[in-house]
Amino acid sequence: MASYVEDTELRLGLPGSDAPAARGSKRSLPDQDDEAGDESCCRNGGSASAAKAQVVGWPPIRTYRKNSFQAMKTETTTVEPEASGLYVKVSMDGAPYLRKIDLKVYKGYMELKEALDSMFKCFSQGELSRKEGCNGSEYVISYEDKDGDLMLVGDVPWDMFTSSCKRLRIMKESEARGLEFRQ
Amino acid sequence: MAEGGDGEGEEEEERSCALGFGTGGDDGAGCSGSPAPAARMRSGSCGGKEQPPPFSEQVLENVLESVLEFLTCRRDRNAASLVCRSWYRAEAQTRREVFIGNCYAVSPGRTVARFRSARAMVLKGRPRFDDFNLVPPGWGARFSPWATAMTAAYPWFERVCLKRITVSDADLALLARSFPSFRDLTLICCDGFGTTGLAAVAELCRNLRVLDLIESDVEEEDEDEDEQVVDWISRFPETITCLESLSFECVNCPVNFAALEALVARSPSLRRLRVNEHVSVSQLRRLMERAPQLTHLGIGSFDSGSADAGAGDLDVTDMESSFAASKSLVCLSGFRVLDPTYLPAIFPACANLVSLNLSYAVFTAEQLKPVIVQCHNLQTFWVLDTIGDDGLRSVATNCKKLSELRVFPMDASEDSEGFVSDSGLVAISEGCPNLRSILYFCQRMTNAAVVTMSKNCPDLAVFRLCIMGRRRPDRLTSQPMDEGFGAIVMNCKKLTRLAISGLLTDRVFEYIANHGRSVRTLSVAFSGDSDLSLKHLFQGCPNLKKLEIRDSPFGDAGLLFGVCHFYNMRFLWMSSCMPSLRGCKEVARRLPHLVVEVIGDSPQDLHGDAVDKLYLYRSLAGPREDAPPFVKIL
Numbered sequence: 001m002a003s004y005v006e007d008t009e010l011r012l013g014l015p016g017s018d019a020p021a022a023r024g025s026k027r028s029l030p031d032q033d034d035e036a037g038d039e040s041c042c043r044n045g046g047s048a049s050a051a052k053a054q055v056v057g058w059p060p061i062r063t064y065r066k067n068s069f070q071a072m073k074t075e076t077t078t079v080e081p082e083a084s085g086l087y088v089k090v091s092m093d094g095a096p097y098l099r100k101i102d103l104k105v106y107k108g109y110m111e112l113k114e115a116l117d118s119m120f121k122c123f124s125q126g127e128l129s130r131k132e133g134c135n136g137s138e139y140v141i142s143y144e145d146k147d148g149d150l151m152l153v154g155d156v157p158w159d160m161f162t163s164s165c166k167r168l169r170i171m172k173e174s175e176a177r178g179l180e181f182r183q
Numbered sequence: 184m185a186e187g188g189d190g191e192g193e194e195e196e197e198r199s200c201a202l203g204f205g206t207g208g209d210d211g212a213g214c215s216g217s218p219a220p221a222a223r224m225r226s227g228s229c230g231g232k233e234q235p236p237p238f239s240e241q242v243l244e245n246v247l248e249s250v251l252e253f254l255t256c257r258r259d260r261n262a263a264s265l266v267c268r269s270w271y272r273a274e275a276q277t278r279r280e281v282f283i284g285n286c287y288a289v290s291p292g293r294t295v296a297r298f299r300s301a302r303a304m305v306l307k308g309r310p311r312f313d314d315f316n317l318v319p320p321g322w323g324a325r326f327s328p329w330a331t332a333m334t335a336a337y338p339w340f341e342r343v344c345l346k347r348i349t350v351s352d353a354d355l356a357l358l359a360r361s362f363p364s365f366r367d368l369t370l371i372c373c374d375g376f377g378t379t380g381l382a383a384v385a386e387l388c389r390n391l392r393v394l395d396l397i398e399s400d401v402e403e404e405d406e407d408e409d410e411q412v413v414d415w416i417s418r419f420p421e422t423i424t425c426l427e428s429l430s431f432e433c434v435n436c437p438v439n440f441a442a443l444e445a446l447v448a449r450s451p452s453l454r455r456l457r458v459n460e461h462v463s464v465s466q467l468r469r470l471m472e473r474a475p476q477l478t479h480l481g482i483g484s485f486d487s488g489s490a491d492a493g494a495g496d497l498d499v500t501d502m503e504s505s506f507a508a509s510k511s512l513v514c515l516s517g518f519r520v521l522d523p524t525y526l527p528a529i530f531p532a533c534a535n536l537v538s539l540n541l542s543y544a545v546f547t548a549e550q551l552k553p554v555i556v557q558c559h560n561l562q563t564f565w566v567l568d569t570i571g572d573d574g575l576r577s578v579a580t581n582c583k584k585l586s587e588l589r590v591f592p593m594d595a596s597e598d599s600e601g602f603v604s605d606s607g608l609v610a611i612s613e614g615c616p617n618l619r620s621i622l623y624f625c626q627r628m629t630n631a632a633v634v635t636m637s638k639n640c641p642d643l644a645v646f647r648l649c650i651m652g653r654r655r656p657d658r659l660t661s662q663p664m665d666e667g668f669g670a671i672v673m674n675c676k677k678l679t680r681l682a683i684s685g686l687l688t689d690r691v692f693e694y695i696a697n698h699g700r701s702v703r704t705l706s707v708a709f710s711g712d713s714d715l716s717l718k719h720l721f722q723g724c725p726n727l728k729k730l731e732i733r734d735s736p737f738g739d740a741g742l743l744f745g746v747c748h749f750y751n752m753r754f755l756w757m758s759s760c761m762p763s764l765r766g767c768k769e770v771a772r773r774l775p776h777l778v779v780e781v782i783g784d785s786p787q788d789l790h791g792d793a794v795d796k797l798y799l800y801r802s803l804a805g806p807r808e809d810a811p812p813f814v815k816i817l
Contacts (some may be wrong), residue, residue, distance in 0.1 A: 057733075059649055065542075096811070097319070099319070148403075
């Protein structure tokens with residue numbers, strides 16, 4: 001990859017970390033594990049791991065099970081379950097296939113929008129995230145909540161969003177205008 | 184079995200009997216080497232190019248067919264079919280249950296042409312790593328071409344079991360319309376269908392006995408047309424039904440309870456009922472009253488908080504009386520929403536329980552003990568790690584007949600606390616010598632504990648240990664985990680399935696190669712030092728059929744060692760390793776009956792020489808035509 005593209009490439013991860021350059025492949029989630037050959041590294045949950053991003057599909061728990069925990073009620077339990085992983089489908093108008101992402105990986109809306117941007121940029125001409133004063137933005141990110149209503153992403157606090165979002169839809173702005181979004 | 188024959192794991196060959204299928208079938212390739220000869224139909228319909236066999240041979244084949252009817256094990260049938268043409272024809276004519284381990288290994292047309300009398304099919308699609316989101320959505324494995332071929336060829340088809348296949352509502356409707364004798368539908372980890380399809384099955388399959396939806400992704404609405412959720416439960420015929428098993432835990436939307444209760448009331452043969460979390464505990468009670476003959480019960484909500492207008496607060500003793508009345512219960516599962524104080528309600532059933540799945544419920548060792556102390560007959564137990572080593576000790580003390588144990592992590596991340604460790608594993612091994620299958624998630628493990636288990640549980644057939652921190656060594660010695668897994672393959676002579684984890688060098692693969700003579704399925708993650716590992720595996724393990732590898736330093740050299748073995752395998756999956764496009768092309772060039780797929784997250788990923796995901800499998804059907812743009816077939 002030419003360096004100028006790398007500089008402008010949108011990707012998730014801590015500042016200063018490199019994407020695994022050797023493979024040149026993209027993943028939908030960041031993989032900061034650059035130690036494919038470093039088997040002597042011993043990780044015991046120290047400070048380094050707090051900054052480490054989750055690797056896709058590890059530990060190997062079925063998405064079905066992970067999502068089930070998300071829906072679990074916790075009032076009467078003595079142990080707080082920290083459900084890890086909340087996979088929602090992401091579809092985009094005009095894209096021939098959809099994707100699944102783990103909402104738990106992102107800390108907020110900006111990260112989410114950047115991730116979606118990089119995941120679907122091969123389809124769109126412009127940026128997905130809405131910008132002030134930019135009327136060239138073509139797409140709007142919406143989501144379906146638990147009640148089946150279509151909502152605009154960004155309106156509610158992030159935690160409320162992750163607990164109610166069931167799937168994401170990236171739609172053209174022109175279509176979005178015609179629809180009624182629940183306020 | 185707690186979850187209808189197969190939950191998280193791959194079904195072993197023996198288990199497909201539990202699904203009611205009895206084994207029978209192969210992936211269509213018969214055996215390694217030469218493709219099977221074209222089948223010749225005896226009833227005179229279209230097919231082979233040769234003359235029909237002479238009369239005397241036909242008499243012999245009639246006799247042979249009568250004998251082969253008794254052969255149910257599919258490996259025996261595969262062997263019989265290779266004896267000679269006569270046996271091949273007879274076997275093909277009498278095979279009732281066809282097992283296709285990889286839906287792309289053989290075409291639907293070829294399958295129905297060979298097995299003219301089939302009444303049941305087991306079909307598997309996507310590779311298992313799809314469960315962990317490693318296979319991009321849209322990769323493939325659709326049921327439609329199979330549905331089309333089967334409905335055209337088999338008027339009397341009875342049973343279908345699909346795993347990791349995309350099934351559409353239209354497919355389900357086609358099945359329902361076309362097979363008047365249809366009895367069993369089992370969908371495991373499938374997707375693509377919704378309540379519309381279920382309604383069609385309920386309505387049109389008048390002889391339906393089994394409708395099991397297990398861990399499938401049931402659409403709640405049509406993507407294109409914003410359809411409402413369909414009340415499929417109401418679509419069952421109003422008359423007495425033949426239903427024996429109904430499992431819809433994974434259907435996320437509420438069902439019409441009145442219709443469900445009425446359905447249960449008019450289904451005297453119902454033995455297995457697994458409801459979703461929208462069924463409250465008081466509703467469950469009513470269902471249990473309607474069906475006291477139940478043997479397998481999947482509980483939805485099991486807490487007082489479930490909203491049920493007019494029900495009031497249900498007492499634990501009320502529920503307890505319900506369980507006392509259901510004297511045939513041998514399997515409990517579900518517990519999607521659990522108030523641990525309700526657990527004592529199941530006490531009356533504990534002594535008879537053979538299978539208990541509590542793996543969706545969070546509770547402690549103290550809360551588990553009163554239950555497990557009574558479960559003397561328990562053979563299958565699935566639980567969350569929150570019970571800790573202490574809870575496992577209780578299991579070990581009380582469940583002497585334990586055959587299968589699965590301990591899932593409540594918090595599936597590398598840095599979580601981890602409630603179980605090596606001492607829990609040792610306790611289990613000491614208390615449960617009959618253990619045949621274990622899946623164990625933990626954060627800390629020692630070689631010594633694994634060695635101990637290998638010695639105490641020599642009957643282990645399935646050993647899957649997941650140390651969640653990547654490349655984590657022995658917590659006491661800081662050594663790699665090679666010796667532990669080595670002991671497993673050395674001491675457990677019946678081992679057929681193995682999943683390894685923790686810090687592992689090439690050494691462990693040498694052990695597996697030298698001692699794992701029966702190993703058929705191997706899962707590798709973040710393991711090994713070099714291609715020597717693959718050299719060991721491919722040159723050593725005669726029965727290796729399914730190999731899935733991720734994030735390990737294996738490249739083209741290792742891949743090429745497999746050329747001598749790939750035709751004997753169902754598939755190889757390698758992701759985030761180091762093969763290159765050149766290496767994969769070389770493999771494809773040398774093995775014309777191998778389909779070599781390079782998979783990316785998007786089409787752009789396929790342009791370079793690096794290969795992120797590789798999936799190769801033997802196939803008689805050649806490169807598939809339904810590959811999406813992010814898959815390149817070499």
